[in-house]
Amino acid sequence: MKVSIIGTTGYGGVELLRILNQHPVFQIHSIHSTRGEIPIWEEYPHLYGILNERIQVIDFDQIGEESDLVFLATPSGVSRKLVKELANKDVKIIDLSGDHRLQNSLDYSQWYKLEPAEDVVVDQAVYGLSEWNEHDIESASLIANPGCYATAALLGLGPVAKEELIEPDTIIIDGKSGTSGAGKSLTKGSLYAEVNENFKIYKVNEHQHTPEIEQQLRSWNKHTKPITFSTHLLPITRGIMTTIYARLKTNWSTEQLLELYRETYNKHPFIRIRPLGNFPAVKEVAGSNYCDIGLHVDERTGRVTIVSVIDNLMKGAAGQAVQNANILYGLDQTSGLDFMPLYP
Amino acid sequence: MKVSIIGTTGYGGVELLRILNQHPVFQIHSIHSTRGEIPIWEEYPHLYGILNERIQVIDFDQIGEESDLVFLATPSGVSRKLVKELANKDVKIIDLSGDHRLQNSLDYSQWYKLEPAEDVVVDQAVYGLSEWNEHDIESASLIANPGCYATAALLGLGPVAKEELIEPDTIIIDGKSGTSGAGKSLTKGSLYAEVNENFKIYKVNEHQHTPEIEQQLRSWNKHTKPITFSTHLLPITRGIMTTIYARLKTNWSTEQLLELYRETYNKHPFIRIRPLGNFPAVKEVAGSNYCDIGLHVDERTGRVTIVSVIDNLMKGAAGQAVQNANILYGLDQTSGLDFMPLYP
Amino acid sequence: MKVSIIGTTGYGGVELLRILNQHPVFQIHSIHSTRGEIPIWEEYPHLYGILNERIQVIDFDQIGEESDLVFLATPSGVSRKLVKELANKDVKIIDLSGDHRLQNSLDYSQWYKLEPAEDVVVDQAVYGLSEWNEHDIESASLIANPGCYATAALLGLGPVAKEELIEPDTIIIDGKSGTSGAGKSLTKGSLYAEVNENFKIYKVNEHQHTPEIEQQLRSWNKHTKPITFSTHLLPITRGIMTTIYARLKTNWSTEQLLELYRETYNKHPFIRIRPLGNFPAVKEVAGSNYCDIGLHVDERTGRVTIVSVIDNLMKGAAGQAVQNANILYGLDQTSGLDFMPLYP
Amino acid sequence: MKVSIIGTTGYGGVELLRILNQHPVFQIHSIHSTRGEIPIWEEYPHLYGILNERIQVIDFDQIGEESDLVFLATPSGVSRKLVKELANKDVKIIDLSGDHRLQNSLDYSQWYKLEPAEDVVVDQAVYGLSEWNEHDIESASLIANPGCYATAALLGLGPVAKEELIEPDTIIIDGKSGTSGAGKSLTKGSLYAEVNENFKIYKVNEHQHTPEIEQQLRSWNKHTKPITFSTHLLPITRGIMTTIYARLKTNWSTEQLLELYRETYNKHPFIRIRPLGNFPAVKEVAGSNYCDIGLHVDERTGRVTIVSVIDNLMKGAAGQAVQNANILYGLDQTSGLDFMPLYP
Structure with missing residues (x-):
C-alpha cells in the first residue's frame, strides 16, 4: 500500500x-x-x-x-x-x-x-x-x-455526553498544549526565550476547535449548549491535557462513572481509563497513541472533573x-x- | 526595625x-x-x-x-x-x-x-x-x-464576587503552579526527570486552599456556594496562573468589567489590569510582586473568563x-x- | 529466551x-x-x-x-x-x-x-x-x-585513538549529560527547581568514568596519558554530548578524518557519521540507540574537535x-x- | 544624566x-x-x-x-x-x-x-x-x-594569562550559552520545539568572539597562540558558562591559584571567587551582574580547569x-x- x-x-x-x-x-x-x-x-x-x-x-x-x-x-x-x-x-x-x-x-x-x-x-x-x-x-x-484539542476533549466527554449525564450548559474545557501544536512557523510567540519558564492563555473564547467540539457533542446530544473552551501554551514540546468540568444531572459516584468509561472504551486499545484516585500526566503518553482518562465526582459541588491527556502529534x-x-x-x-x- | x-x-x-x-x-x-x-x-x-x-x-x-x-x-x-x-x-x-x-x-x-x-x-x-x-x-x-493559589484566585475574583455579579454556584478555578510551590522537600514528584516535559493535575477536589478561598468569598458574599478548584503542576520554577470561570448574573460587557476592575484596584500598586484583549502570562510577573489580571466575557455562554498571574514566591x-x-x-x-x- | x-x-x-x-x-x-x-x-x-x-x-x-x-x-x-x-x-x-x-x-x-x-x-x-x-x-x-559518558567519549575517540593520530597527552573531554543519568535517587541536586534553568559542572577531575575511558584508550594505544574529563548537568531529561579536543600528530583534513570514521564504523548500524560541516545535537538521537558523530579540524590550532551524542538511557x-x-x-x-x- | x-x-x-x-x-x-x-x-x-x-x-x-x-x-x-x-x-x-x-x-x-x-x-x-x-x-x-562569551572567558583566564602561568598554546574554551544570547530574530534554530530538550554545538571553530578573546589575551601575554573555542546552545534562557582548560607551566596548587584570583579581583565587586571545591552554576548569577569563578588543578595532567559563569544579558x-x-x-x-x- x-x-x-x-x-x-x-x-x-x-x-x-x-x-x-x-x-x-x-x-x-x-x-x-x-x-x-x-x-x-x-x-x-x-x-x-x-x-x-x-x-x-x-x-x-x-x-x-x-x-x-x-x-x-x-x-x-x-x-x-x-x-x-x-x-x-x-x-x-x-x-x-x-x-x-x-x-x-x-x-x-x-x-x-x-x-x-x-x-x-x-x-x-x-x-x-x-x-x-x-x-x-x-x-x-x-x-x-x-483537531488535537478536540480529540482530547471529545474522548474525555464522550461517555457522559452520549449518555446525557451532564447538564448541557455547564461544560467547561480548560485545555493546555505543548508548543509543537503551533507548528514550525516562525513567530515571536514560538521562540524559546518567550515560551520557556512561561505559561500563557491564548485565543480566549476564540479557539477554532470550539465549533468542532460542539458539533460532535450535538451529534451525541442535540440539547448541547455552547461550551466554554480555553487554551493555554505549556512550556513542553509534546502533550495536551484537557481538564473538563460539568455538572452531573443525577448523583453518580466516581466509581460508577469510571465503570461507564471502562465499558464504553472496552474494545478500544488506545484508551486507558485510570483506576479510582489515579489521574494521567501528559508525559505518560508521550510518543504514543494513547489517550488516558481519569475522573472524579465532587459531592460538594455535584460536578465531575474529567482529565484526558494525549500526545498532540500522535x-x-x-x-x-x-x-x-x-x-x-x-x-x-x-x-x-x-x-x-x-x-x- | x-x-x-x-x-x-x-x-x-x-x-x-x-x-x-x-x-x-x-x-x-x-x-x-x-x-x-x-x-x-x-x-x-x-x-x-x-x-x-x-x-x-x-x-x-x-x-x-x-x-x-x-x-x-x-x-x-x-x-x-x-x-x-x-x-x-x-x-x-x-x-x-x-x-x-x-x-x-x-x-x-x-x-x-x-x-x-x-x-x-x-x-x-x-x-x-x-x-x-x-x-x-x-x-x-x-x-x-x-496561600499562593488563594492569592491569585481571590485577587482575580474579588471585584465580581464582592459586587455579586456572578452566580455563586458556578465558580470554577483552574489553577496551574510552578514547582517551587512544592518547596524543597525530596519527593519523587519533584525530581527534574519527573516534572520536566510533563504536566500533571494533583489533589483533585482536595487542595487545602479550597476552604481558604471559600472563606474569603463568603466574606464578600454570604451566598457563596462550594467552588470547584483544580491544581496542576507546571514544568517551570516560578509562577501561578488561575483561569477562573463563572456565569454572570446580568449582561456585563468585557469593557464594563474591566472598568470595574480598574476602579477597584485603582490605588493598589501591585495589581495591573490588562487592557481589552490582552491577557497576562506568568513570566510577565516573574521575580516581581505584581498580580496581573485579564478577563473576557463570552456572549455565547454568558460566562466570564478571568485570568490572574503571580510569582508564587513573591x-x-x-x-x-x-x-x-x-x-x-x-x-x-x-x-x-x-x-x-x-x-x- | x-x-x-x-x-x-x-x-x-x-x-x-x-x-x-x-x-x-x-x-x-x-x-x-x-x-x-x-x-x-x-x-x-x-x-x-x-x-x-x-x-x-x-x-x-x-x-x-x-x-x-x-x-x-x-x-x-x-x-x-x-x-x-x-x-x-x-x-x-x-x-x-x-x-x-x-x-x-x-x-x-x-x-x-x-x-x-x-x-x-x-x-x-x-x-x-x-x-x-x-x-x-x-x-x-x-x-x-x-558507562554512559564513557560510551559517548570512546565511540568518538576510537578511530583517532586506535590509529594513533592524536598526541596522547592532549585529550580533553568536555561532557554534558541530562539528569536521568543521575537516576531517581532523591537528592537536592536532582530537584526540578534546582536543575531547571541551570547548568552545573560536577565532580571536577573526579568522575568515575575517567579510569574506564583511560583503560579502553590504553587498549588502543599503550602510550595513552591521563586525560582531562569534565562532566556537566544539562537541564534536559535524556541525552549526552561529549565535546572532545585533541591535537593531531600530523596534518589530516576534516574530510580525511571523516572518511576514516566512515570506514571504521561502516558495518555498525548504530553509528552515524555526520557529513562535513554537520554536527549532531542530543535530541536527534533521543529515544534511539544511535551514536552520532561529527568532527572538525582547526588548521589554526592543529586540533580536532569531535562531537558525539547518545541517549544516555539507550x-x-x-x-x-x-x-x-x-x-x-x-x-x-x-x-x-x-x-x-x-x-x- | x-x-x-x-x-x-x-x-x-x-x-x-x-x-x-x-x-x-x-x-x-x-x-x-x-x-x-x-x-x-x-x-x-x-x-x-x-x-x-x-x-x-x-x-x-x-x-x-x-x-x-x-x-x-x-x-x-x-x-x-x-x-x-x-x-x-x-x-x-x-x-x-x-x-x-x-x-x-x-x-x-x-x-x-x-x-x-x-x-x-x-x-x-x-x-x-x-x-x-x-x-x-x-x-x-x-x-x-x-561579547558575552568573551566576558566569561576573559574574566576566567585573566589572572593566569597575565601572570603567564599557562602554556600559551594549550588554551581550550568550551562555552555554553542560553538562547537569549541569540536574540529575538526569528530562526528555526530559536524555536522552542527545536531548543527544548536539546543541546547543540554551533559555529565550530568559527565563532566571532574568537579573535576578541585572542586580542585581549595578547594584550596580557604577547606569546599567546590561537585558542580553541567552542560554543553550545543550552536549553535555558539566561546564562553562560565557559569551562576553560590549559596546561600550567609550573606546579601551582589549586589553593595557590585561588589565592591569586582572590587578590587579582579583590577590589572588584562583581567577581566572586568560589572557595576550594566549590564551583559556580549559571543560575547562581541569574538576573545579576556577577561573574563567579571556580577552578581546580589536576595533578594527574598538570592542567587547570577554570569555570566562569555570567548572566549573558547582564x-x-x-x-x-x-x-x-x-x-x-x-x-x-x-x-x-x-x-x-x-x-x-
Missing part, C-alpha cells in the same frame, strides 16, 4: 514519517513539501541514514497514479486547495487540517477567518474521531482528521491519522502504532 | 532574604533553620559574598528580645507550634503557612489532615490578603499570609509577606518591593 | 522494559526491585494496561532456574553483590553498573570510593562496548556494560545492554532496537 | 530598561527601535504600567542635542552605521555589538563576514572589559562593550554596559546594579 505525504516538513508530517517508516503495510512512496527538493535529513538531521527520501514538488497526477493514500499534513486553508486538485484522482485522502471538519461552512468562516471548502466536498468528508466513528471511517474517501495528529488509515484498510487499529510512551 | 526569619532554607525563606537584604527599613537580624549552623551561602551558593549570615538554632527568648518582627517560612503544622512559643514575646509575627488562615478549625483538620492551631490563636490572626484587608493588617499582631508568599509588613509598620506598600519582572 | 531484570524501578530498568516488551526474541520473565511487591504500573503509570508484571523480591534460585539472562540495572556497589549470588547459577549476566568494568581494583576503590568486586570475577567480565568488543562479547558470561545504558544481549545470542544487533529518534 | 537607547526591543535593550529604570543617576530619556512607534509595553507586556515610554524613530540630531549617553543595543553591522551618524554629536556611546571591538579590521571581516567599521573610529574605541580596562574606560567617548551585555557607564561618569561601579541573583 503506497502512501504519499504532503506537508512533510511540519511537525505533523515528520511524525507521520516516524510512524510510517516502520508500518507493516503502508509504505512511504513519496514525500512533498514546498520547502525545496532536498533530502529530508537536511531539514531533519535525526533522519540521517534512516530515511533517504528526497522532498519532491507536488505533482498531483503522479500522486494520483502511483499512490493509494495521501496524508495532507498541511495548514488549514491549504488542504482545501489540495483536496480539490486530488478530487478526481484515485486516491484516498486523510486531511490533518481543519478544512473539512465543520459541516457548517459559516462556522468555518467565523472561527478560522478563512474561506471555507465547498459544501459538496465537506459533505463527503468523514470526521475521523477513530473511537466514535469507526463505521463511517471504514468506507470514507476523505477523512477529516480531528493521537492528536499523525497517530490518529494512521489509526484512521488502518481502519480504512481493514487493518488492526494498532498496526504500526504500538509505541510505548517514552518515559522519563 | 529588626526582623528574624524562621525556616530560612526553604524557597519562601530564601526569597525573603532576597527582598529584605535590600529593604530600606527592615534589617535581617537573625535567620533560623533546622538545617544546621552553617553559613547560608553553603545552602545557597548564589548568596556567596552577598549575605554572610550564619543559620542559627531557634532561640525563642533571644528572638523575642532582639527582634521586632518574625517571619515564619515554615510548613503548615510547624508554624502553629512556633507561634505558641512566641505567644508571650514582644514580636509581631507573619506566618507564611496555612496554620492560621482558617477560622473554622474543622476545615483545617479536614483539608490539611493535621491538628489545628488553637481557636484562641486563630481568632486574633488577620488574613493578610493585602489589597482587601489593609485596615485589619495595620493593627495585627499575627498575620496569616495567604505575591504568593514572601513578597506579599513583606507587603503586609510594610502595611503593619505604616510604610509605603512598595518599600523594598520595587522589583521589575525579569524578562525574558 | 527468558530474561529477568533486577533494579527495574530505576530509569535504566524501566528503559529495559520499554525495549524488551517489544523484543522479538527476549521475553520479560520476571522483574525485581527492592521497591516492594507492587504492579510495575503503580511506580510507572505510563505502563498501565501495557505491562501488568508485578515487581518481585529477588529470589536468586528461581532466577537461576527459570531465566537465561539477567540484566542488573542496579547501582555500583550493589551489582557486585548480586553477581556473587548469581555466580554458580546457569544464567548470563549483563551488569549496567560500574562494578565490573575496571580491571584494576585499585582504580575502582579510588574513583568509586567503594569496595571493589573480586579480581577473579572482574577477570571474566567482558567490557561491553559493542562496536569495539564484539568478538569477546559473543562468548561472555558476564558483560560489564559501559546507547548509554539499556539500549547498549540489549545490543550486547543480541550479540551474545547471535541475533542481529538491531533486534528490538529499531527505534527512530523522537523528534521534536 | 539623560540616556537614549537604540535597539530597545531586543533582549539586550529590554534588559537595559530593567536596569536603567531604577538607576539613581541615569535617566531613560528616549528609546528607539525600528519596530514602530508603539508603547514599549505592547512589545513587552511585562512593562505594562511600569514604563510608559513610546518607541521613537531614530532622530540623530535630537539624540545628540538632548542626551548625554547613548546605548546601542543593535546588531553587529548596524551599530557601525549608527556610530558614524552620531560621530559629530556631543554624546558618549556604549556599543553592545561587535562592531568596534577588533583593532584589526581584517579579523572583523573574516570572522563576522561583514564590512568593518573604519579604522579611525575603531582606534578611538575602548574595549569595555570593566575589571581589566577601568582606566581607559574612564575617559572614553566610544566604548566597545565586550554581565554579558546590558549589565556590563551600565557598569562601564558608571565608570565613565565616575559613579560607584555598582550603581543601579545591585541585583541579587534570582534563585531558584
Whole structure:
C-alpha cells in the first residue's frame, strides 16, 4: 500500500514519517513539501541514514497514479486547495487540517477567518474521531482528521455526553498544549526565550476547535449548549491535557462513572481509563497513541472533573491519522502504532 | 526595625532574604533553620559574598528580645507550634503557612489532615490578603499570609464576587503552579526527570486552599456556594496562573468589567489590569510582586473568563509577606518591593 | 529466551522494559526491585494496561532456574553483590553498573570510593562496548556494560585513538549529560527547581568514568596519558554530548578524518557519521540507540574537535545492554532496537 | 544624566530598561527601535504600567542635542552605521555589538563576514572589559562593550594569562550559552520545539568572539597562540558558562591559584571567587551582574580547569554596559546594579 505525504516538513508530517517508516503495510512512496527538493535529513538531521527520501514538488497526477493514500499534513486553508486538485484522482485522502471538519461552512468562516471548502466536498468528508466513528471511517474517501484539542476533549466527554449525564450548559474545557501544536512557523510567540519558564492563555473564547467540539457533542446530544473552551501554551514540546468540568444531572459516584468509561472504551486499545484516585500526566503518553482518562465526582459541588491527556502529534495528529488509515484498510487499529510512551 | 526569619532554607525563606537584604527599613537580624549552623551561602551558593549570615538554632527568648518582627517560612503544622512559643514575646509575627488562615478549625483538620492551631490563636490572626484587608493588617499582631493559589484566585475574583455579579454556584478555578510551590522537600514528584516535559493535575477536589478561598468569598458574599478548584503542576520554577470561570448574573460587557476592575484596584500598586484583549502570562510577573489580571466575557455562554498571574514566591508568599509588613509598620506598600519582572 | 531484570524501578530498568516488551526474541520473565511487591504500573503509570508484571523480591534460585539472562540495572556497589549470588547459577549476566568494568581494583576503590568486586570475577567480565568488543562479547558470561559518558567519549575517540593520530597527552573531554543519568535517587541536586534553568559542572577531575575511558584508550594505544574529563548537568531529561579536543600528530583534513570514521564504523548500524560541516545535537538521537558523530579540524590550532551524542538511557545504558544481549545470542544487533529518534 | 537607547526591543535593550529604570543617576530619556512607534509595553507586556515610554524613530540630531549617553543595543553591522551618524554629536556611546571591538579590521571581516567599521573610529574605541580596562574606560567617548562569551572567558583566564602561568598554546574554551544570547530574530534554530530538550554545538571553530578573546589575551601575554573555542546552545534562557582548560607551566596548587584570583579581583565587586571545591552554576548569577569563578588543578595532567559563569544579558551585555557607564561618569561601579541573583 503506497502512501504519499504532503506537508512533510511540519511537525505533523515528520511524525507521520516516524510512524510510517516502520508500518507493516503502508509504505512511504513519496514525500512533498514546498520547502525545496532536498533530502529530508537536511531539514531533519535525526533522519540521517534512516530515511533517504528526497522532498519532491507536488505533482498531483503522479500522486494520483502511483499512490493509494495521501496524508495532507498541511495548514488549514491549504488542504482545501489540495483536496480539490486530488478530487478526481484515485486516491484516498486523510486531511490533518481543519478544512473539512465543520459541516457548517459559516462556522468555518467565523472561527478560522478563512474561506471555507465547498459544501459538496465537506459533505463527503468523514470526521475521523477513530473511537466514535469507526463505521463511517471504514468506507470514507476523505477523512477529516480531528483537531488535537478536540480529540482530547471529545474522548474525555464522550461517555457522559452520549449518555446525557451532564447538564448541557455547564461544560467547561480548560485545555493546555505543548508548543509543537503551533507548528514550525516562525513567530515571536514560538521562540524559546518567550515560551520557556512561561505559561500563557491564548485565543480566549476564540479557539477554532470550539465549533468542532460542539458539533460532535450535538451529534451525541442535540440539547448541547455552547461550551466554554480555553487554551493555554505549556512550556513542553509534546502533550495536551484537557481538564473538563460539568455538572452531573443525577448523583453518580466516581466509581460508577469510571465503570461507564471502562465499558464504553472496552474494545478500544488506545484508551486507558485510570483506576479510582489515579489521574494521567501528559508525559505518560508521550510518543504514543494513547489517550488516558481519569475522573472524579465532587459531592460538594455535584460536578465531575474529567482529565484526558494525549500526545498532540500522535493521537492528536499523525497517530490518529494512521489509526484512521488502518481502519480504512481493514487493518488492526494498532498496526504500526504500538509505541510505548517514552518515559522519563 | 529588626526582623528574624524562621525556616530560612526553604524557597519562601530564601526569597525573603532576597527582598529584605535590600529593604530600606527592615534589617535581617537573625535567620533560623533546622538545617544546621552553617553559613547560608553553603545552602545557597548564589548568596556567596552577598549575605554572610550564619543559620542559627531557634532561640525563642533571644528572638523575642532582639527582634521586632518574625517571619515564619515554615510548613503548615510547624508554624502553629512556633507561634505558641512566641505567644508571650514582644514580636509581631507573619506566618507564611496555612496554620492560621482558617477560622473554622474543622476545615483545617479536614483539608490539611493535621491538628489545628488553637481557636484562641486563630481568632486574633488577620488574613493578610493585602489589597482587601489593609485596615485589619495595620493593627495585627499575627498575620496569616495567604496561600499562593488563594492569592491569585481571590485577587482575580474579588471585584465580581464582592459586587455579586456572578452566580455563586458556578465558580470554577483552574489553577496551574510552578514547582517551587512544592518547596524543597525530596519527593519523587519533584525530581527534574519527573516534572520536566510533563504536566500533571494533583489533589483533585482536595487542595487545602479550597476552604481558604471559600472563606474569603463568603466574606464578600454570604451566598457563596462550594467552588470547584483544580491544581496542576507546571514544568517551570516560578509562577501561578488561575483561569477562573463563572456565569454572570446580568449582561456585563468585557469593557464594563474591566472598568470595574480598574476602579477597584485603582490605588493598589501591585495589581495591573490588562487592557481589552490582552491577557497576562506568568513570566510577565516573574521575580516581581505584581498580580496581573485579564478577563473576557463570552456572549455565547454568558460566562466570564478571568485570568490572574503571580510569582508564587513573591505575591504568593514572601513578597506579599513583606507587603503586609510594610502595611503593619505604616510604610509605603512598595518599600523594598520595587522589583521589575525579569524578562525574558 | 527468558530474561529477568533486577533494579527495574530505576530509569535504566524501566528503559529495559520499554525495549524488551517489544523484543522479538527476549521475553520479560520476571522483574525485581527492592521497591516492594507492587504492579510495575503503580511506580510507572505510563505502563498501565501495557505491562501488568508485578515487581518481585529477588529470589536468586528461581532466577537461576527459570531465566537465561539477567540484566542488573542496579547501582555500583550493589551489582557486585548480586553477581556473587548469581555466580554458580546457569544464567548470563549483563551488569549496567560500574562494578565490573575496571580491571584494576585499585582504580575502582579510588574513583568509586567503594569496595571493589573480586579480581577473579572482574577477570571474566567482558567490557561491553559493542562496536569495539564484539568478538569477546559473543562468548561472555558476564558483560560489564559501559558507562554512559564513557560510551559517548570512546565511540568518538576510537578511530583517532586506535590509529594513533592524536598526541596522547592532549585529550580533553568536555561532557554534558541530562539528569536521568543521575537516576531517581532523591537528592537536592536532582530537584526540578534546582536543575531547571541551570547548568552545573560536577565532580571536577573526579568522575568515575575517567579510569574506564583511560583503560579502553590504553587498549588502543599503550602510550595513552591521563586525560582531562569534565562532566556537566544539562537541564534536559535524556541525552549526552561529549565535546572532545585533541591535537593531531600530523596534518589530516576534516574530510580525511571523516572518511576514516566512515570506514571504521561502516558495518555498525548504530553509528552515524555526520557529513562535513554537520554536527549532531542530543535530541536527534533521543529515544534511539544511535551514536552520532561529527568532527572538525582547526588548521589554526592543529586540533580536532569531535562531537558525539547518545541517549544516555539507550546507547548509554539499556539500549547498549540489549545490543550486547543480541550479540551474545547471535541475533542481529538491531533486534528490538529499531527505534527512530523522537523528534521534536 | 539623560540616556537614549537604540535597539530597545531586543533582549539586550529590554534588559537595559530593567536596569536603567531604577538607576539613581541615569535617566531613560528616549528609546528607539525600528519596530514602530508603539508603547514599549505592547512589545513587552511585562512593562505594562511600569514604563510608559513610546518607541521613537531614530532622530540623530535630537539624540545628540538632548542626551548625554547613548546605548546601542543593535546588531553587529548596524551599530557601525549608527556610530558614524552620531560621530559629530556631543554624546558618549556604549556599543553592545561587535562592531568596534577588533583593532584589526581584517579579523572583523573574516570572522563576522561583514564590512568593518573604519579604522579611525575603531582606534578611538575602548574595549569595555570593566575589571581589566577601568582606566581607559574612564575617559572614553566610544566604548566597545565586550561579547558575552568573551566576558566569561576573559574574566576566567585573566589572572593566569597575565601572570603567564599557562602554556600559551594549550588554551581550550568550551562555552555554553542560553538562547537569549541569540536574540529575538526569528530562526528555526530559536524555536522552542527545536531548543527544548536539546543541546547543540554551533559555529565550530568559527565563532566571532574568537579573535576578541585572542586580542585581549595578547594584550596580557604577547606569546599567546590561537585558542580553541567552542560554543553550545543550552536549553535555558539566561546564562553562560565557559569551562576553560590549559596546561600550567609550573606546579601551582589549586589553593595557590585561588589565592591569586582572590587578590587579582579583590577590589572588584562583581567577581566572586568560589572557595576550594566549590564551583559556580549559571543560575547562581541569574538576573545579576556577577561573574563567579571556580577552578581546580589536576595533578594527574598538570592542567587547570577554570569555570566562569555570567548572566549573558547582564554581565554579558546590558549589565556590563551600565557598569562601564558608571565608570565613565565616575559613579560607584555598582550603581543601579545591585541585583541579587534570582534563585531558584
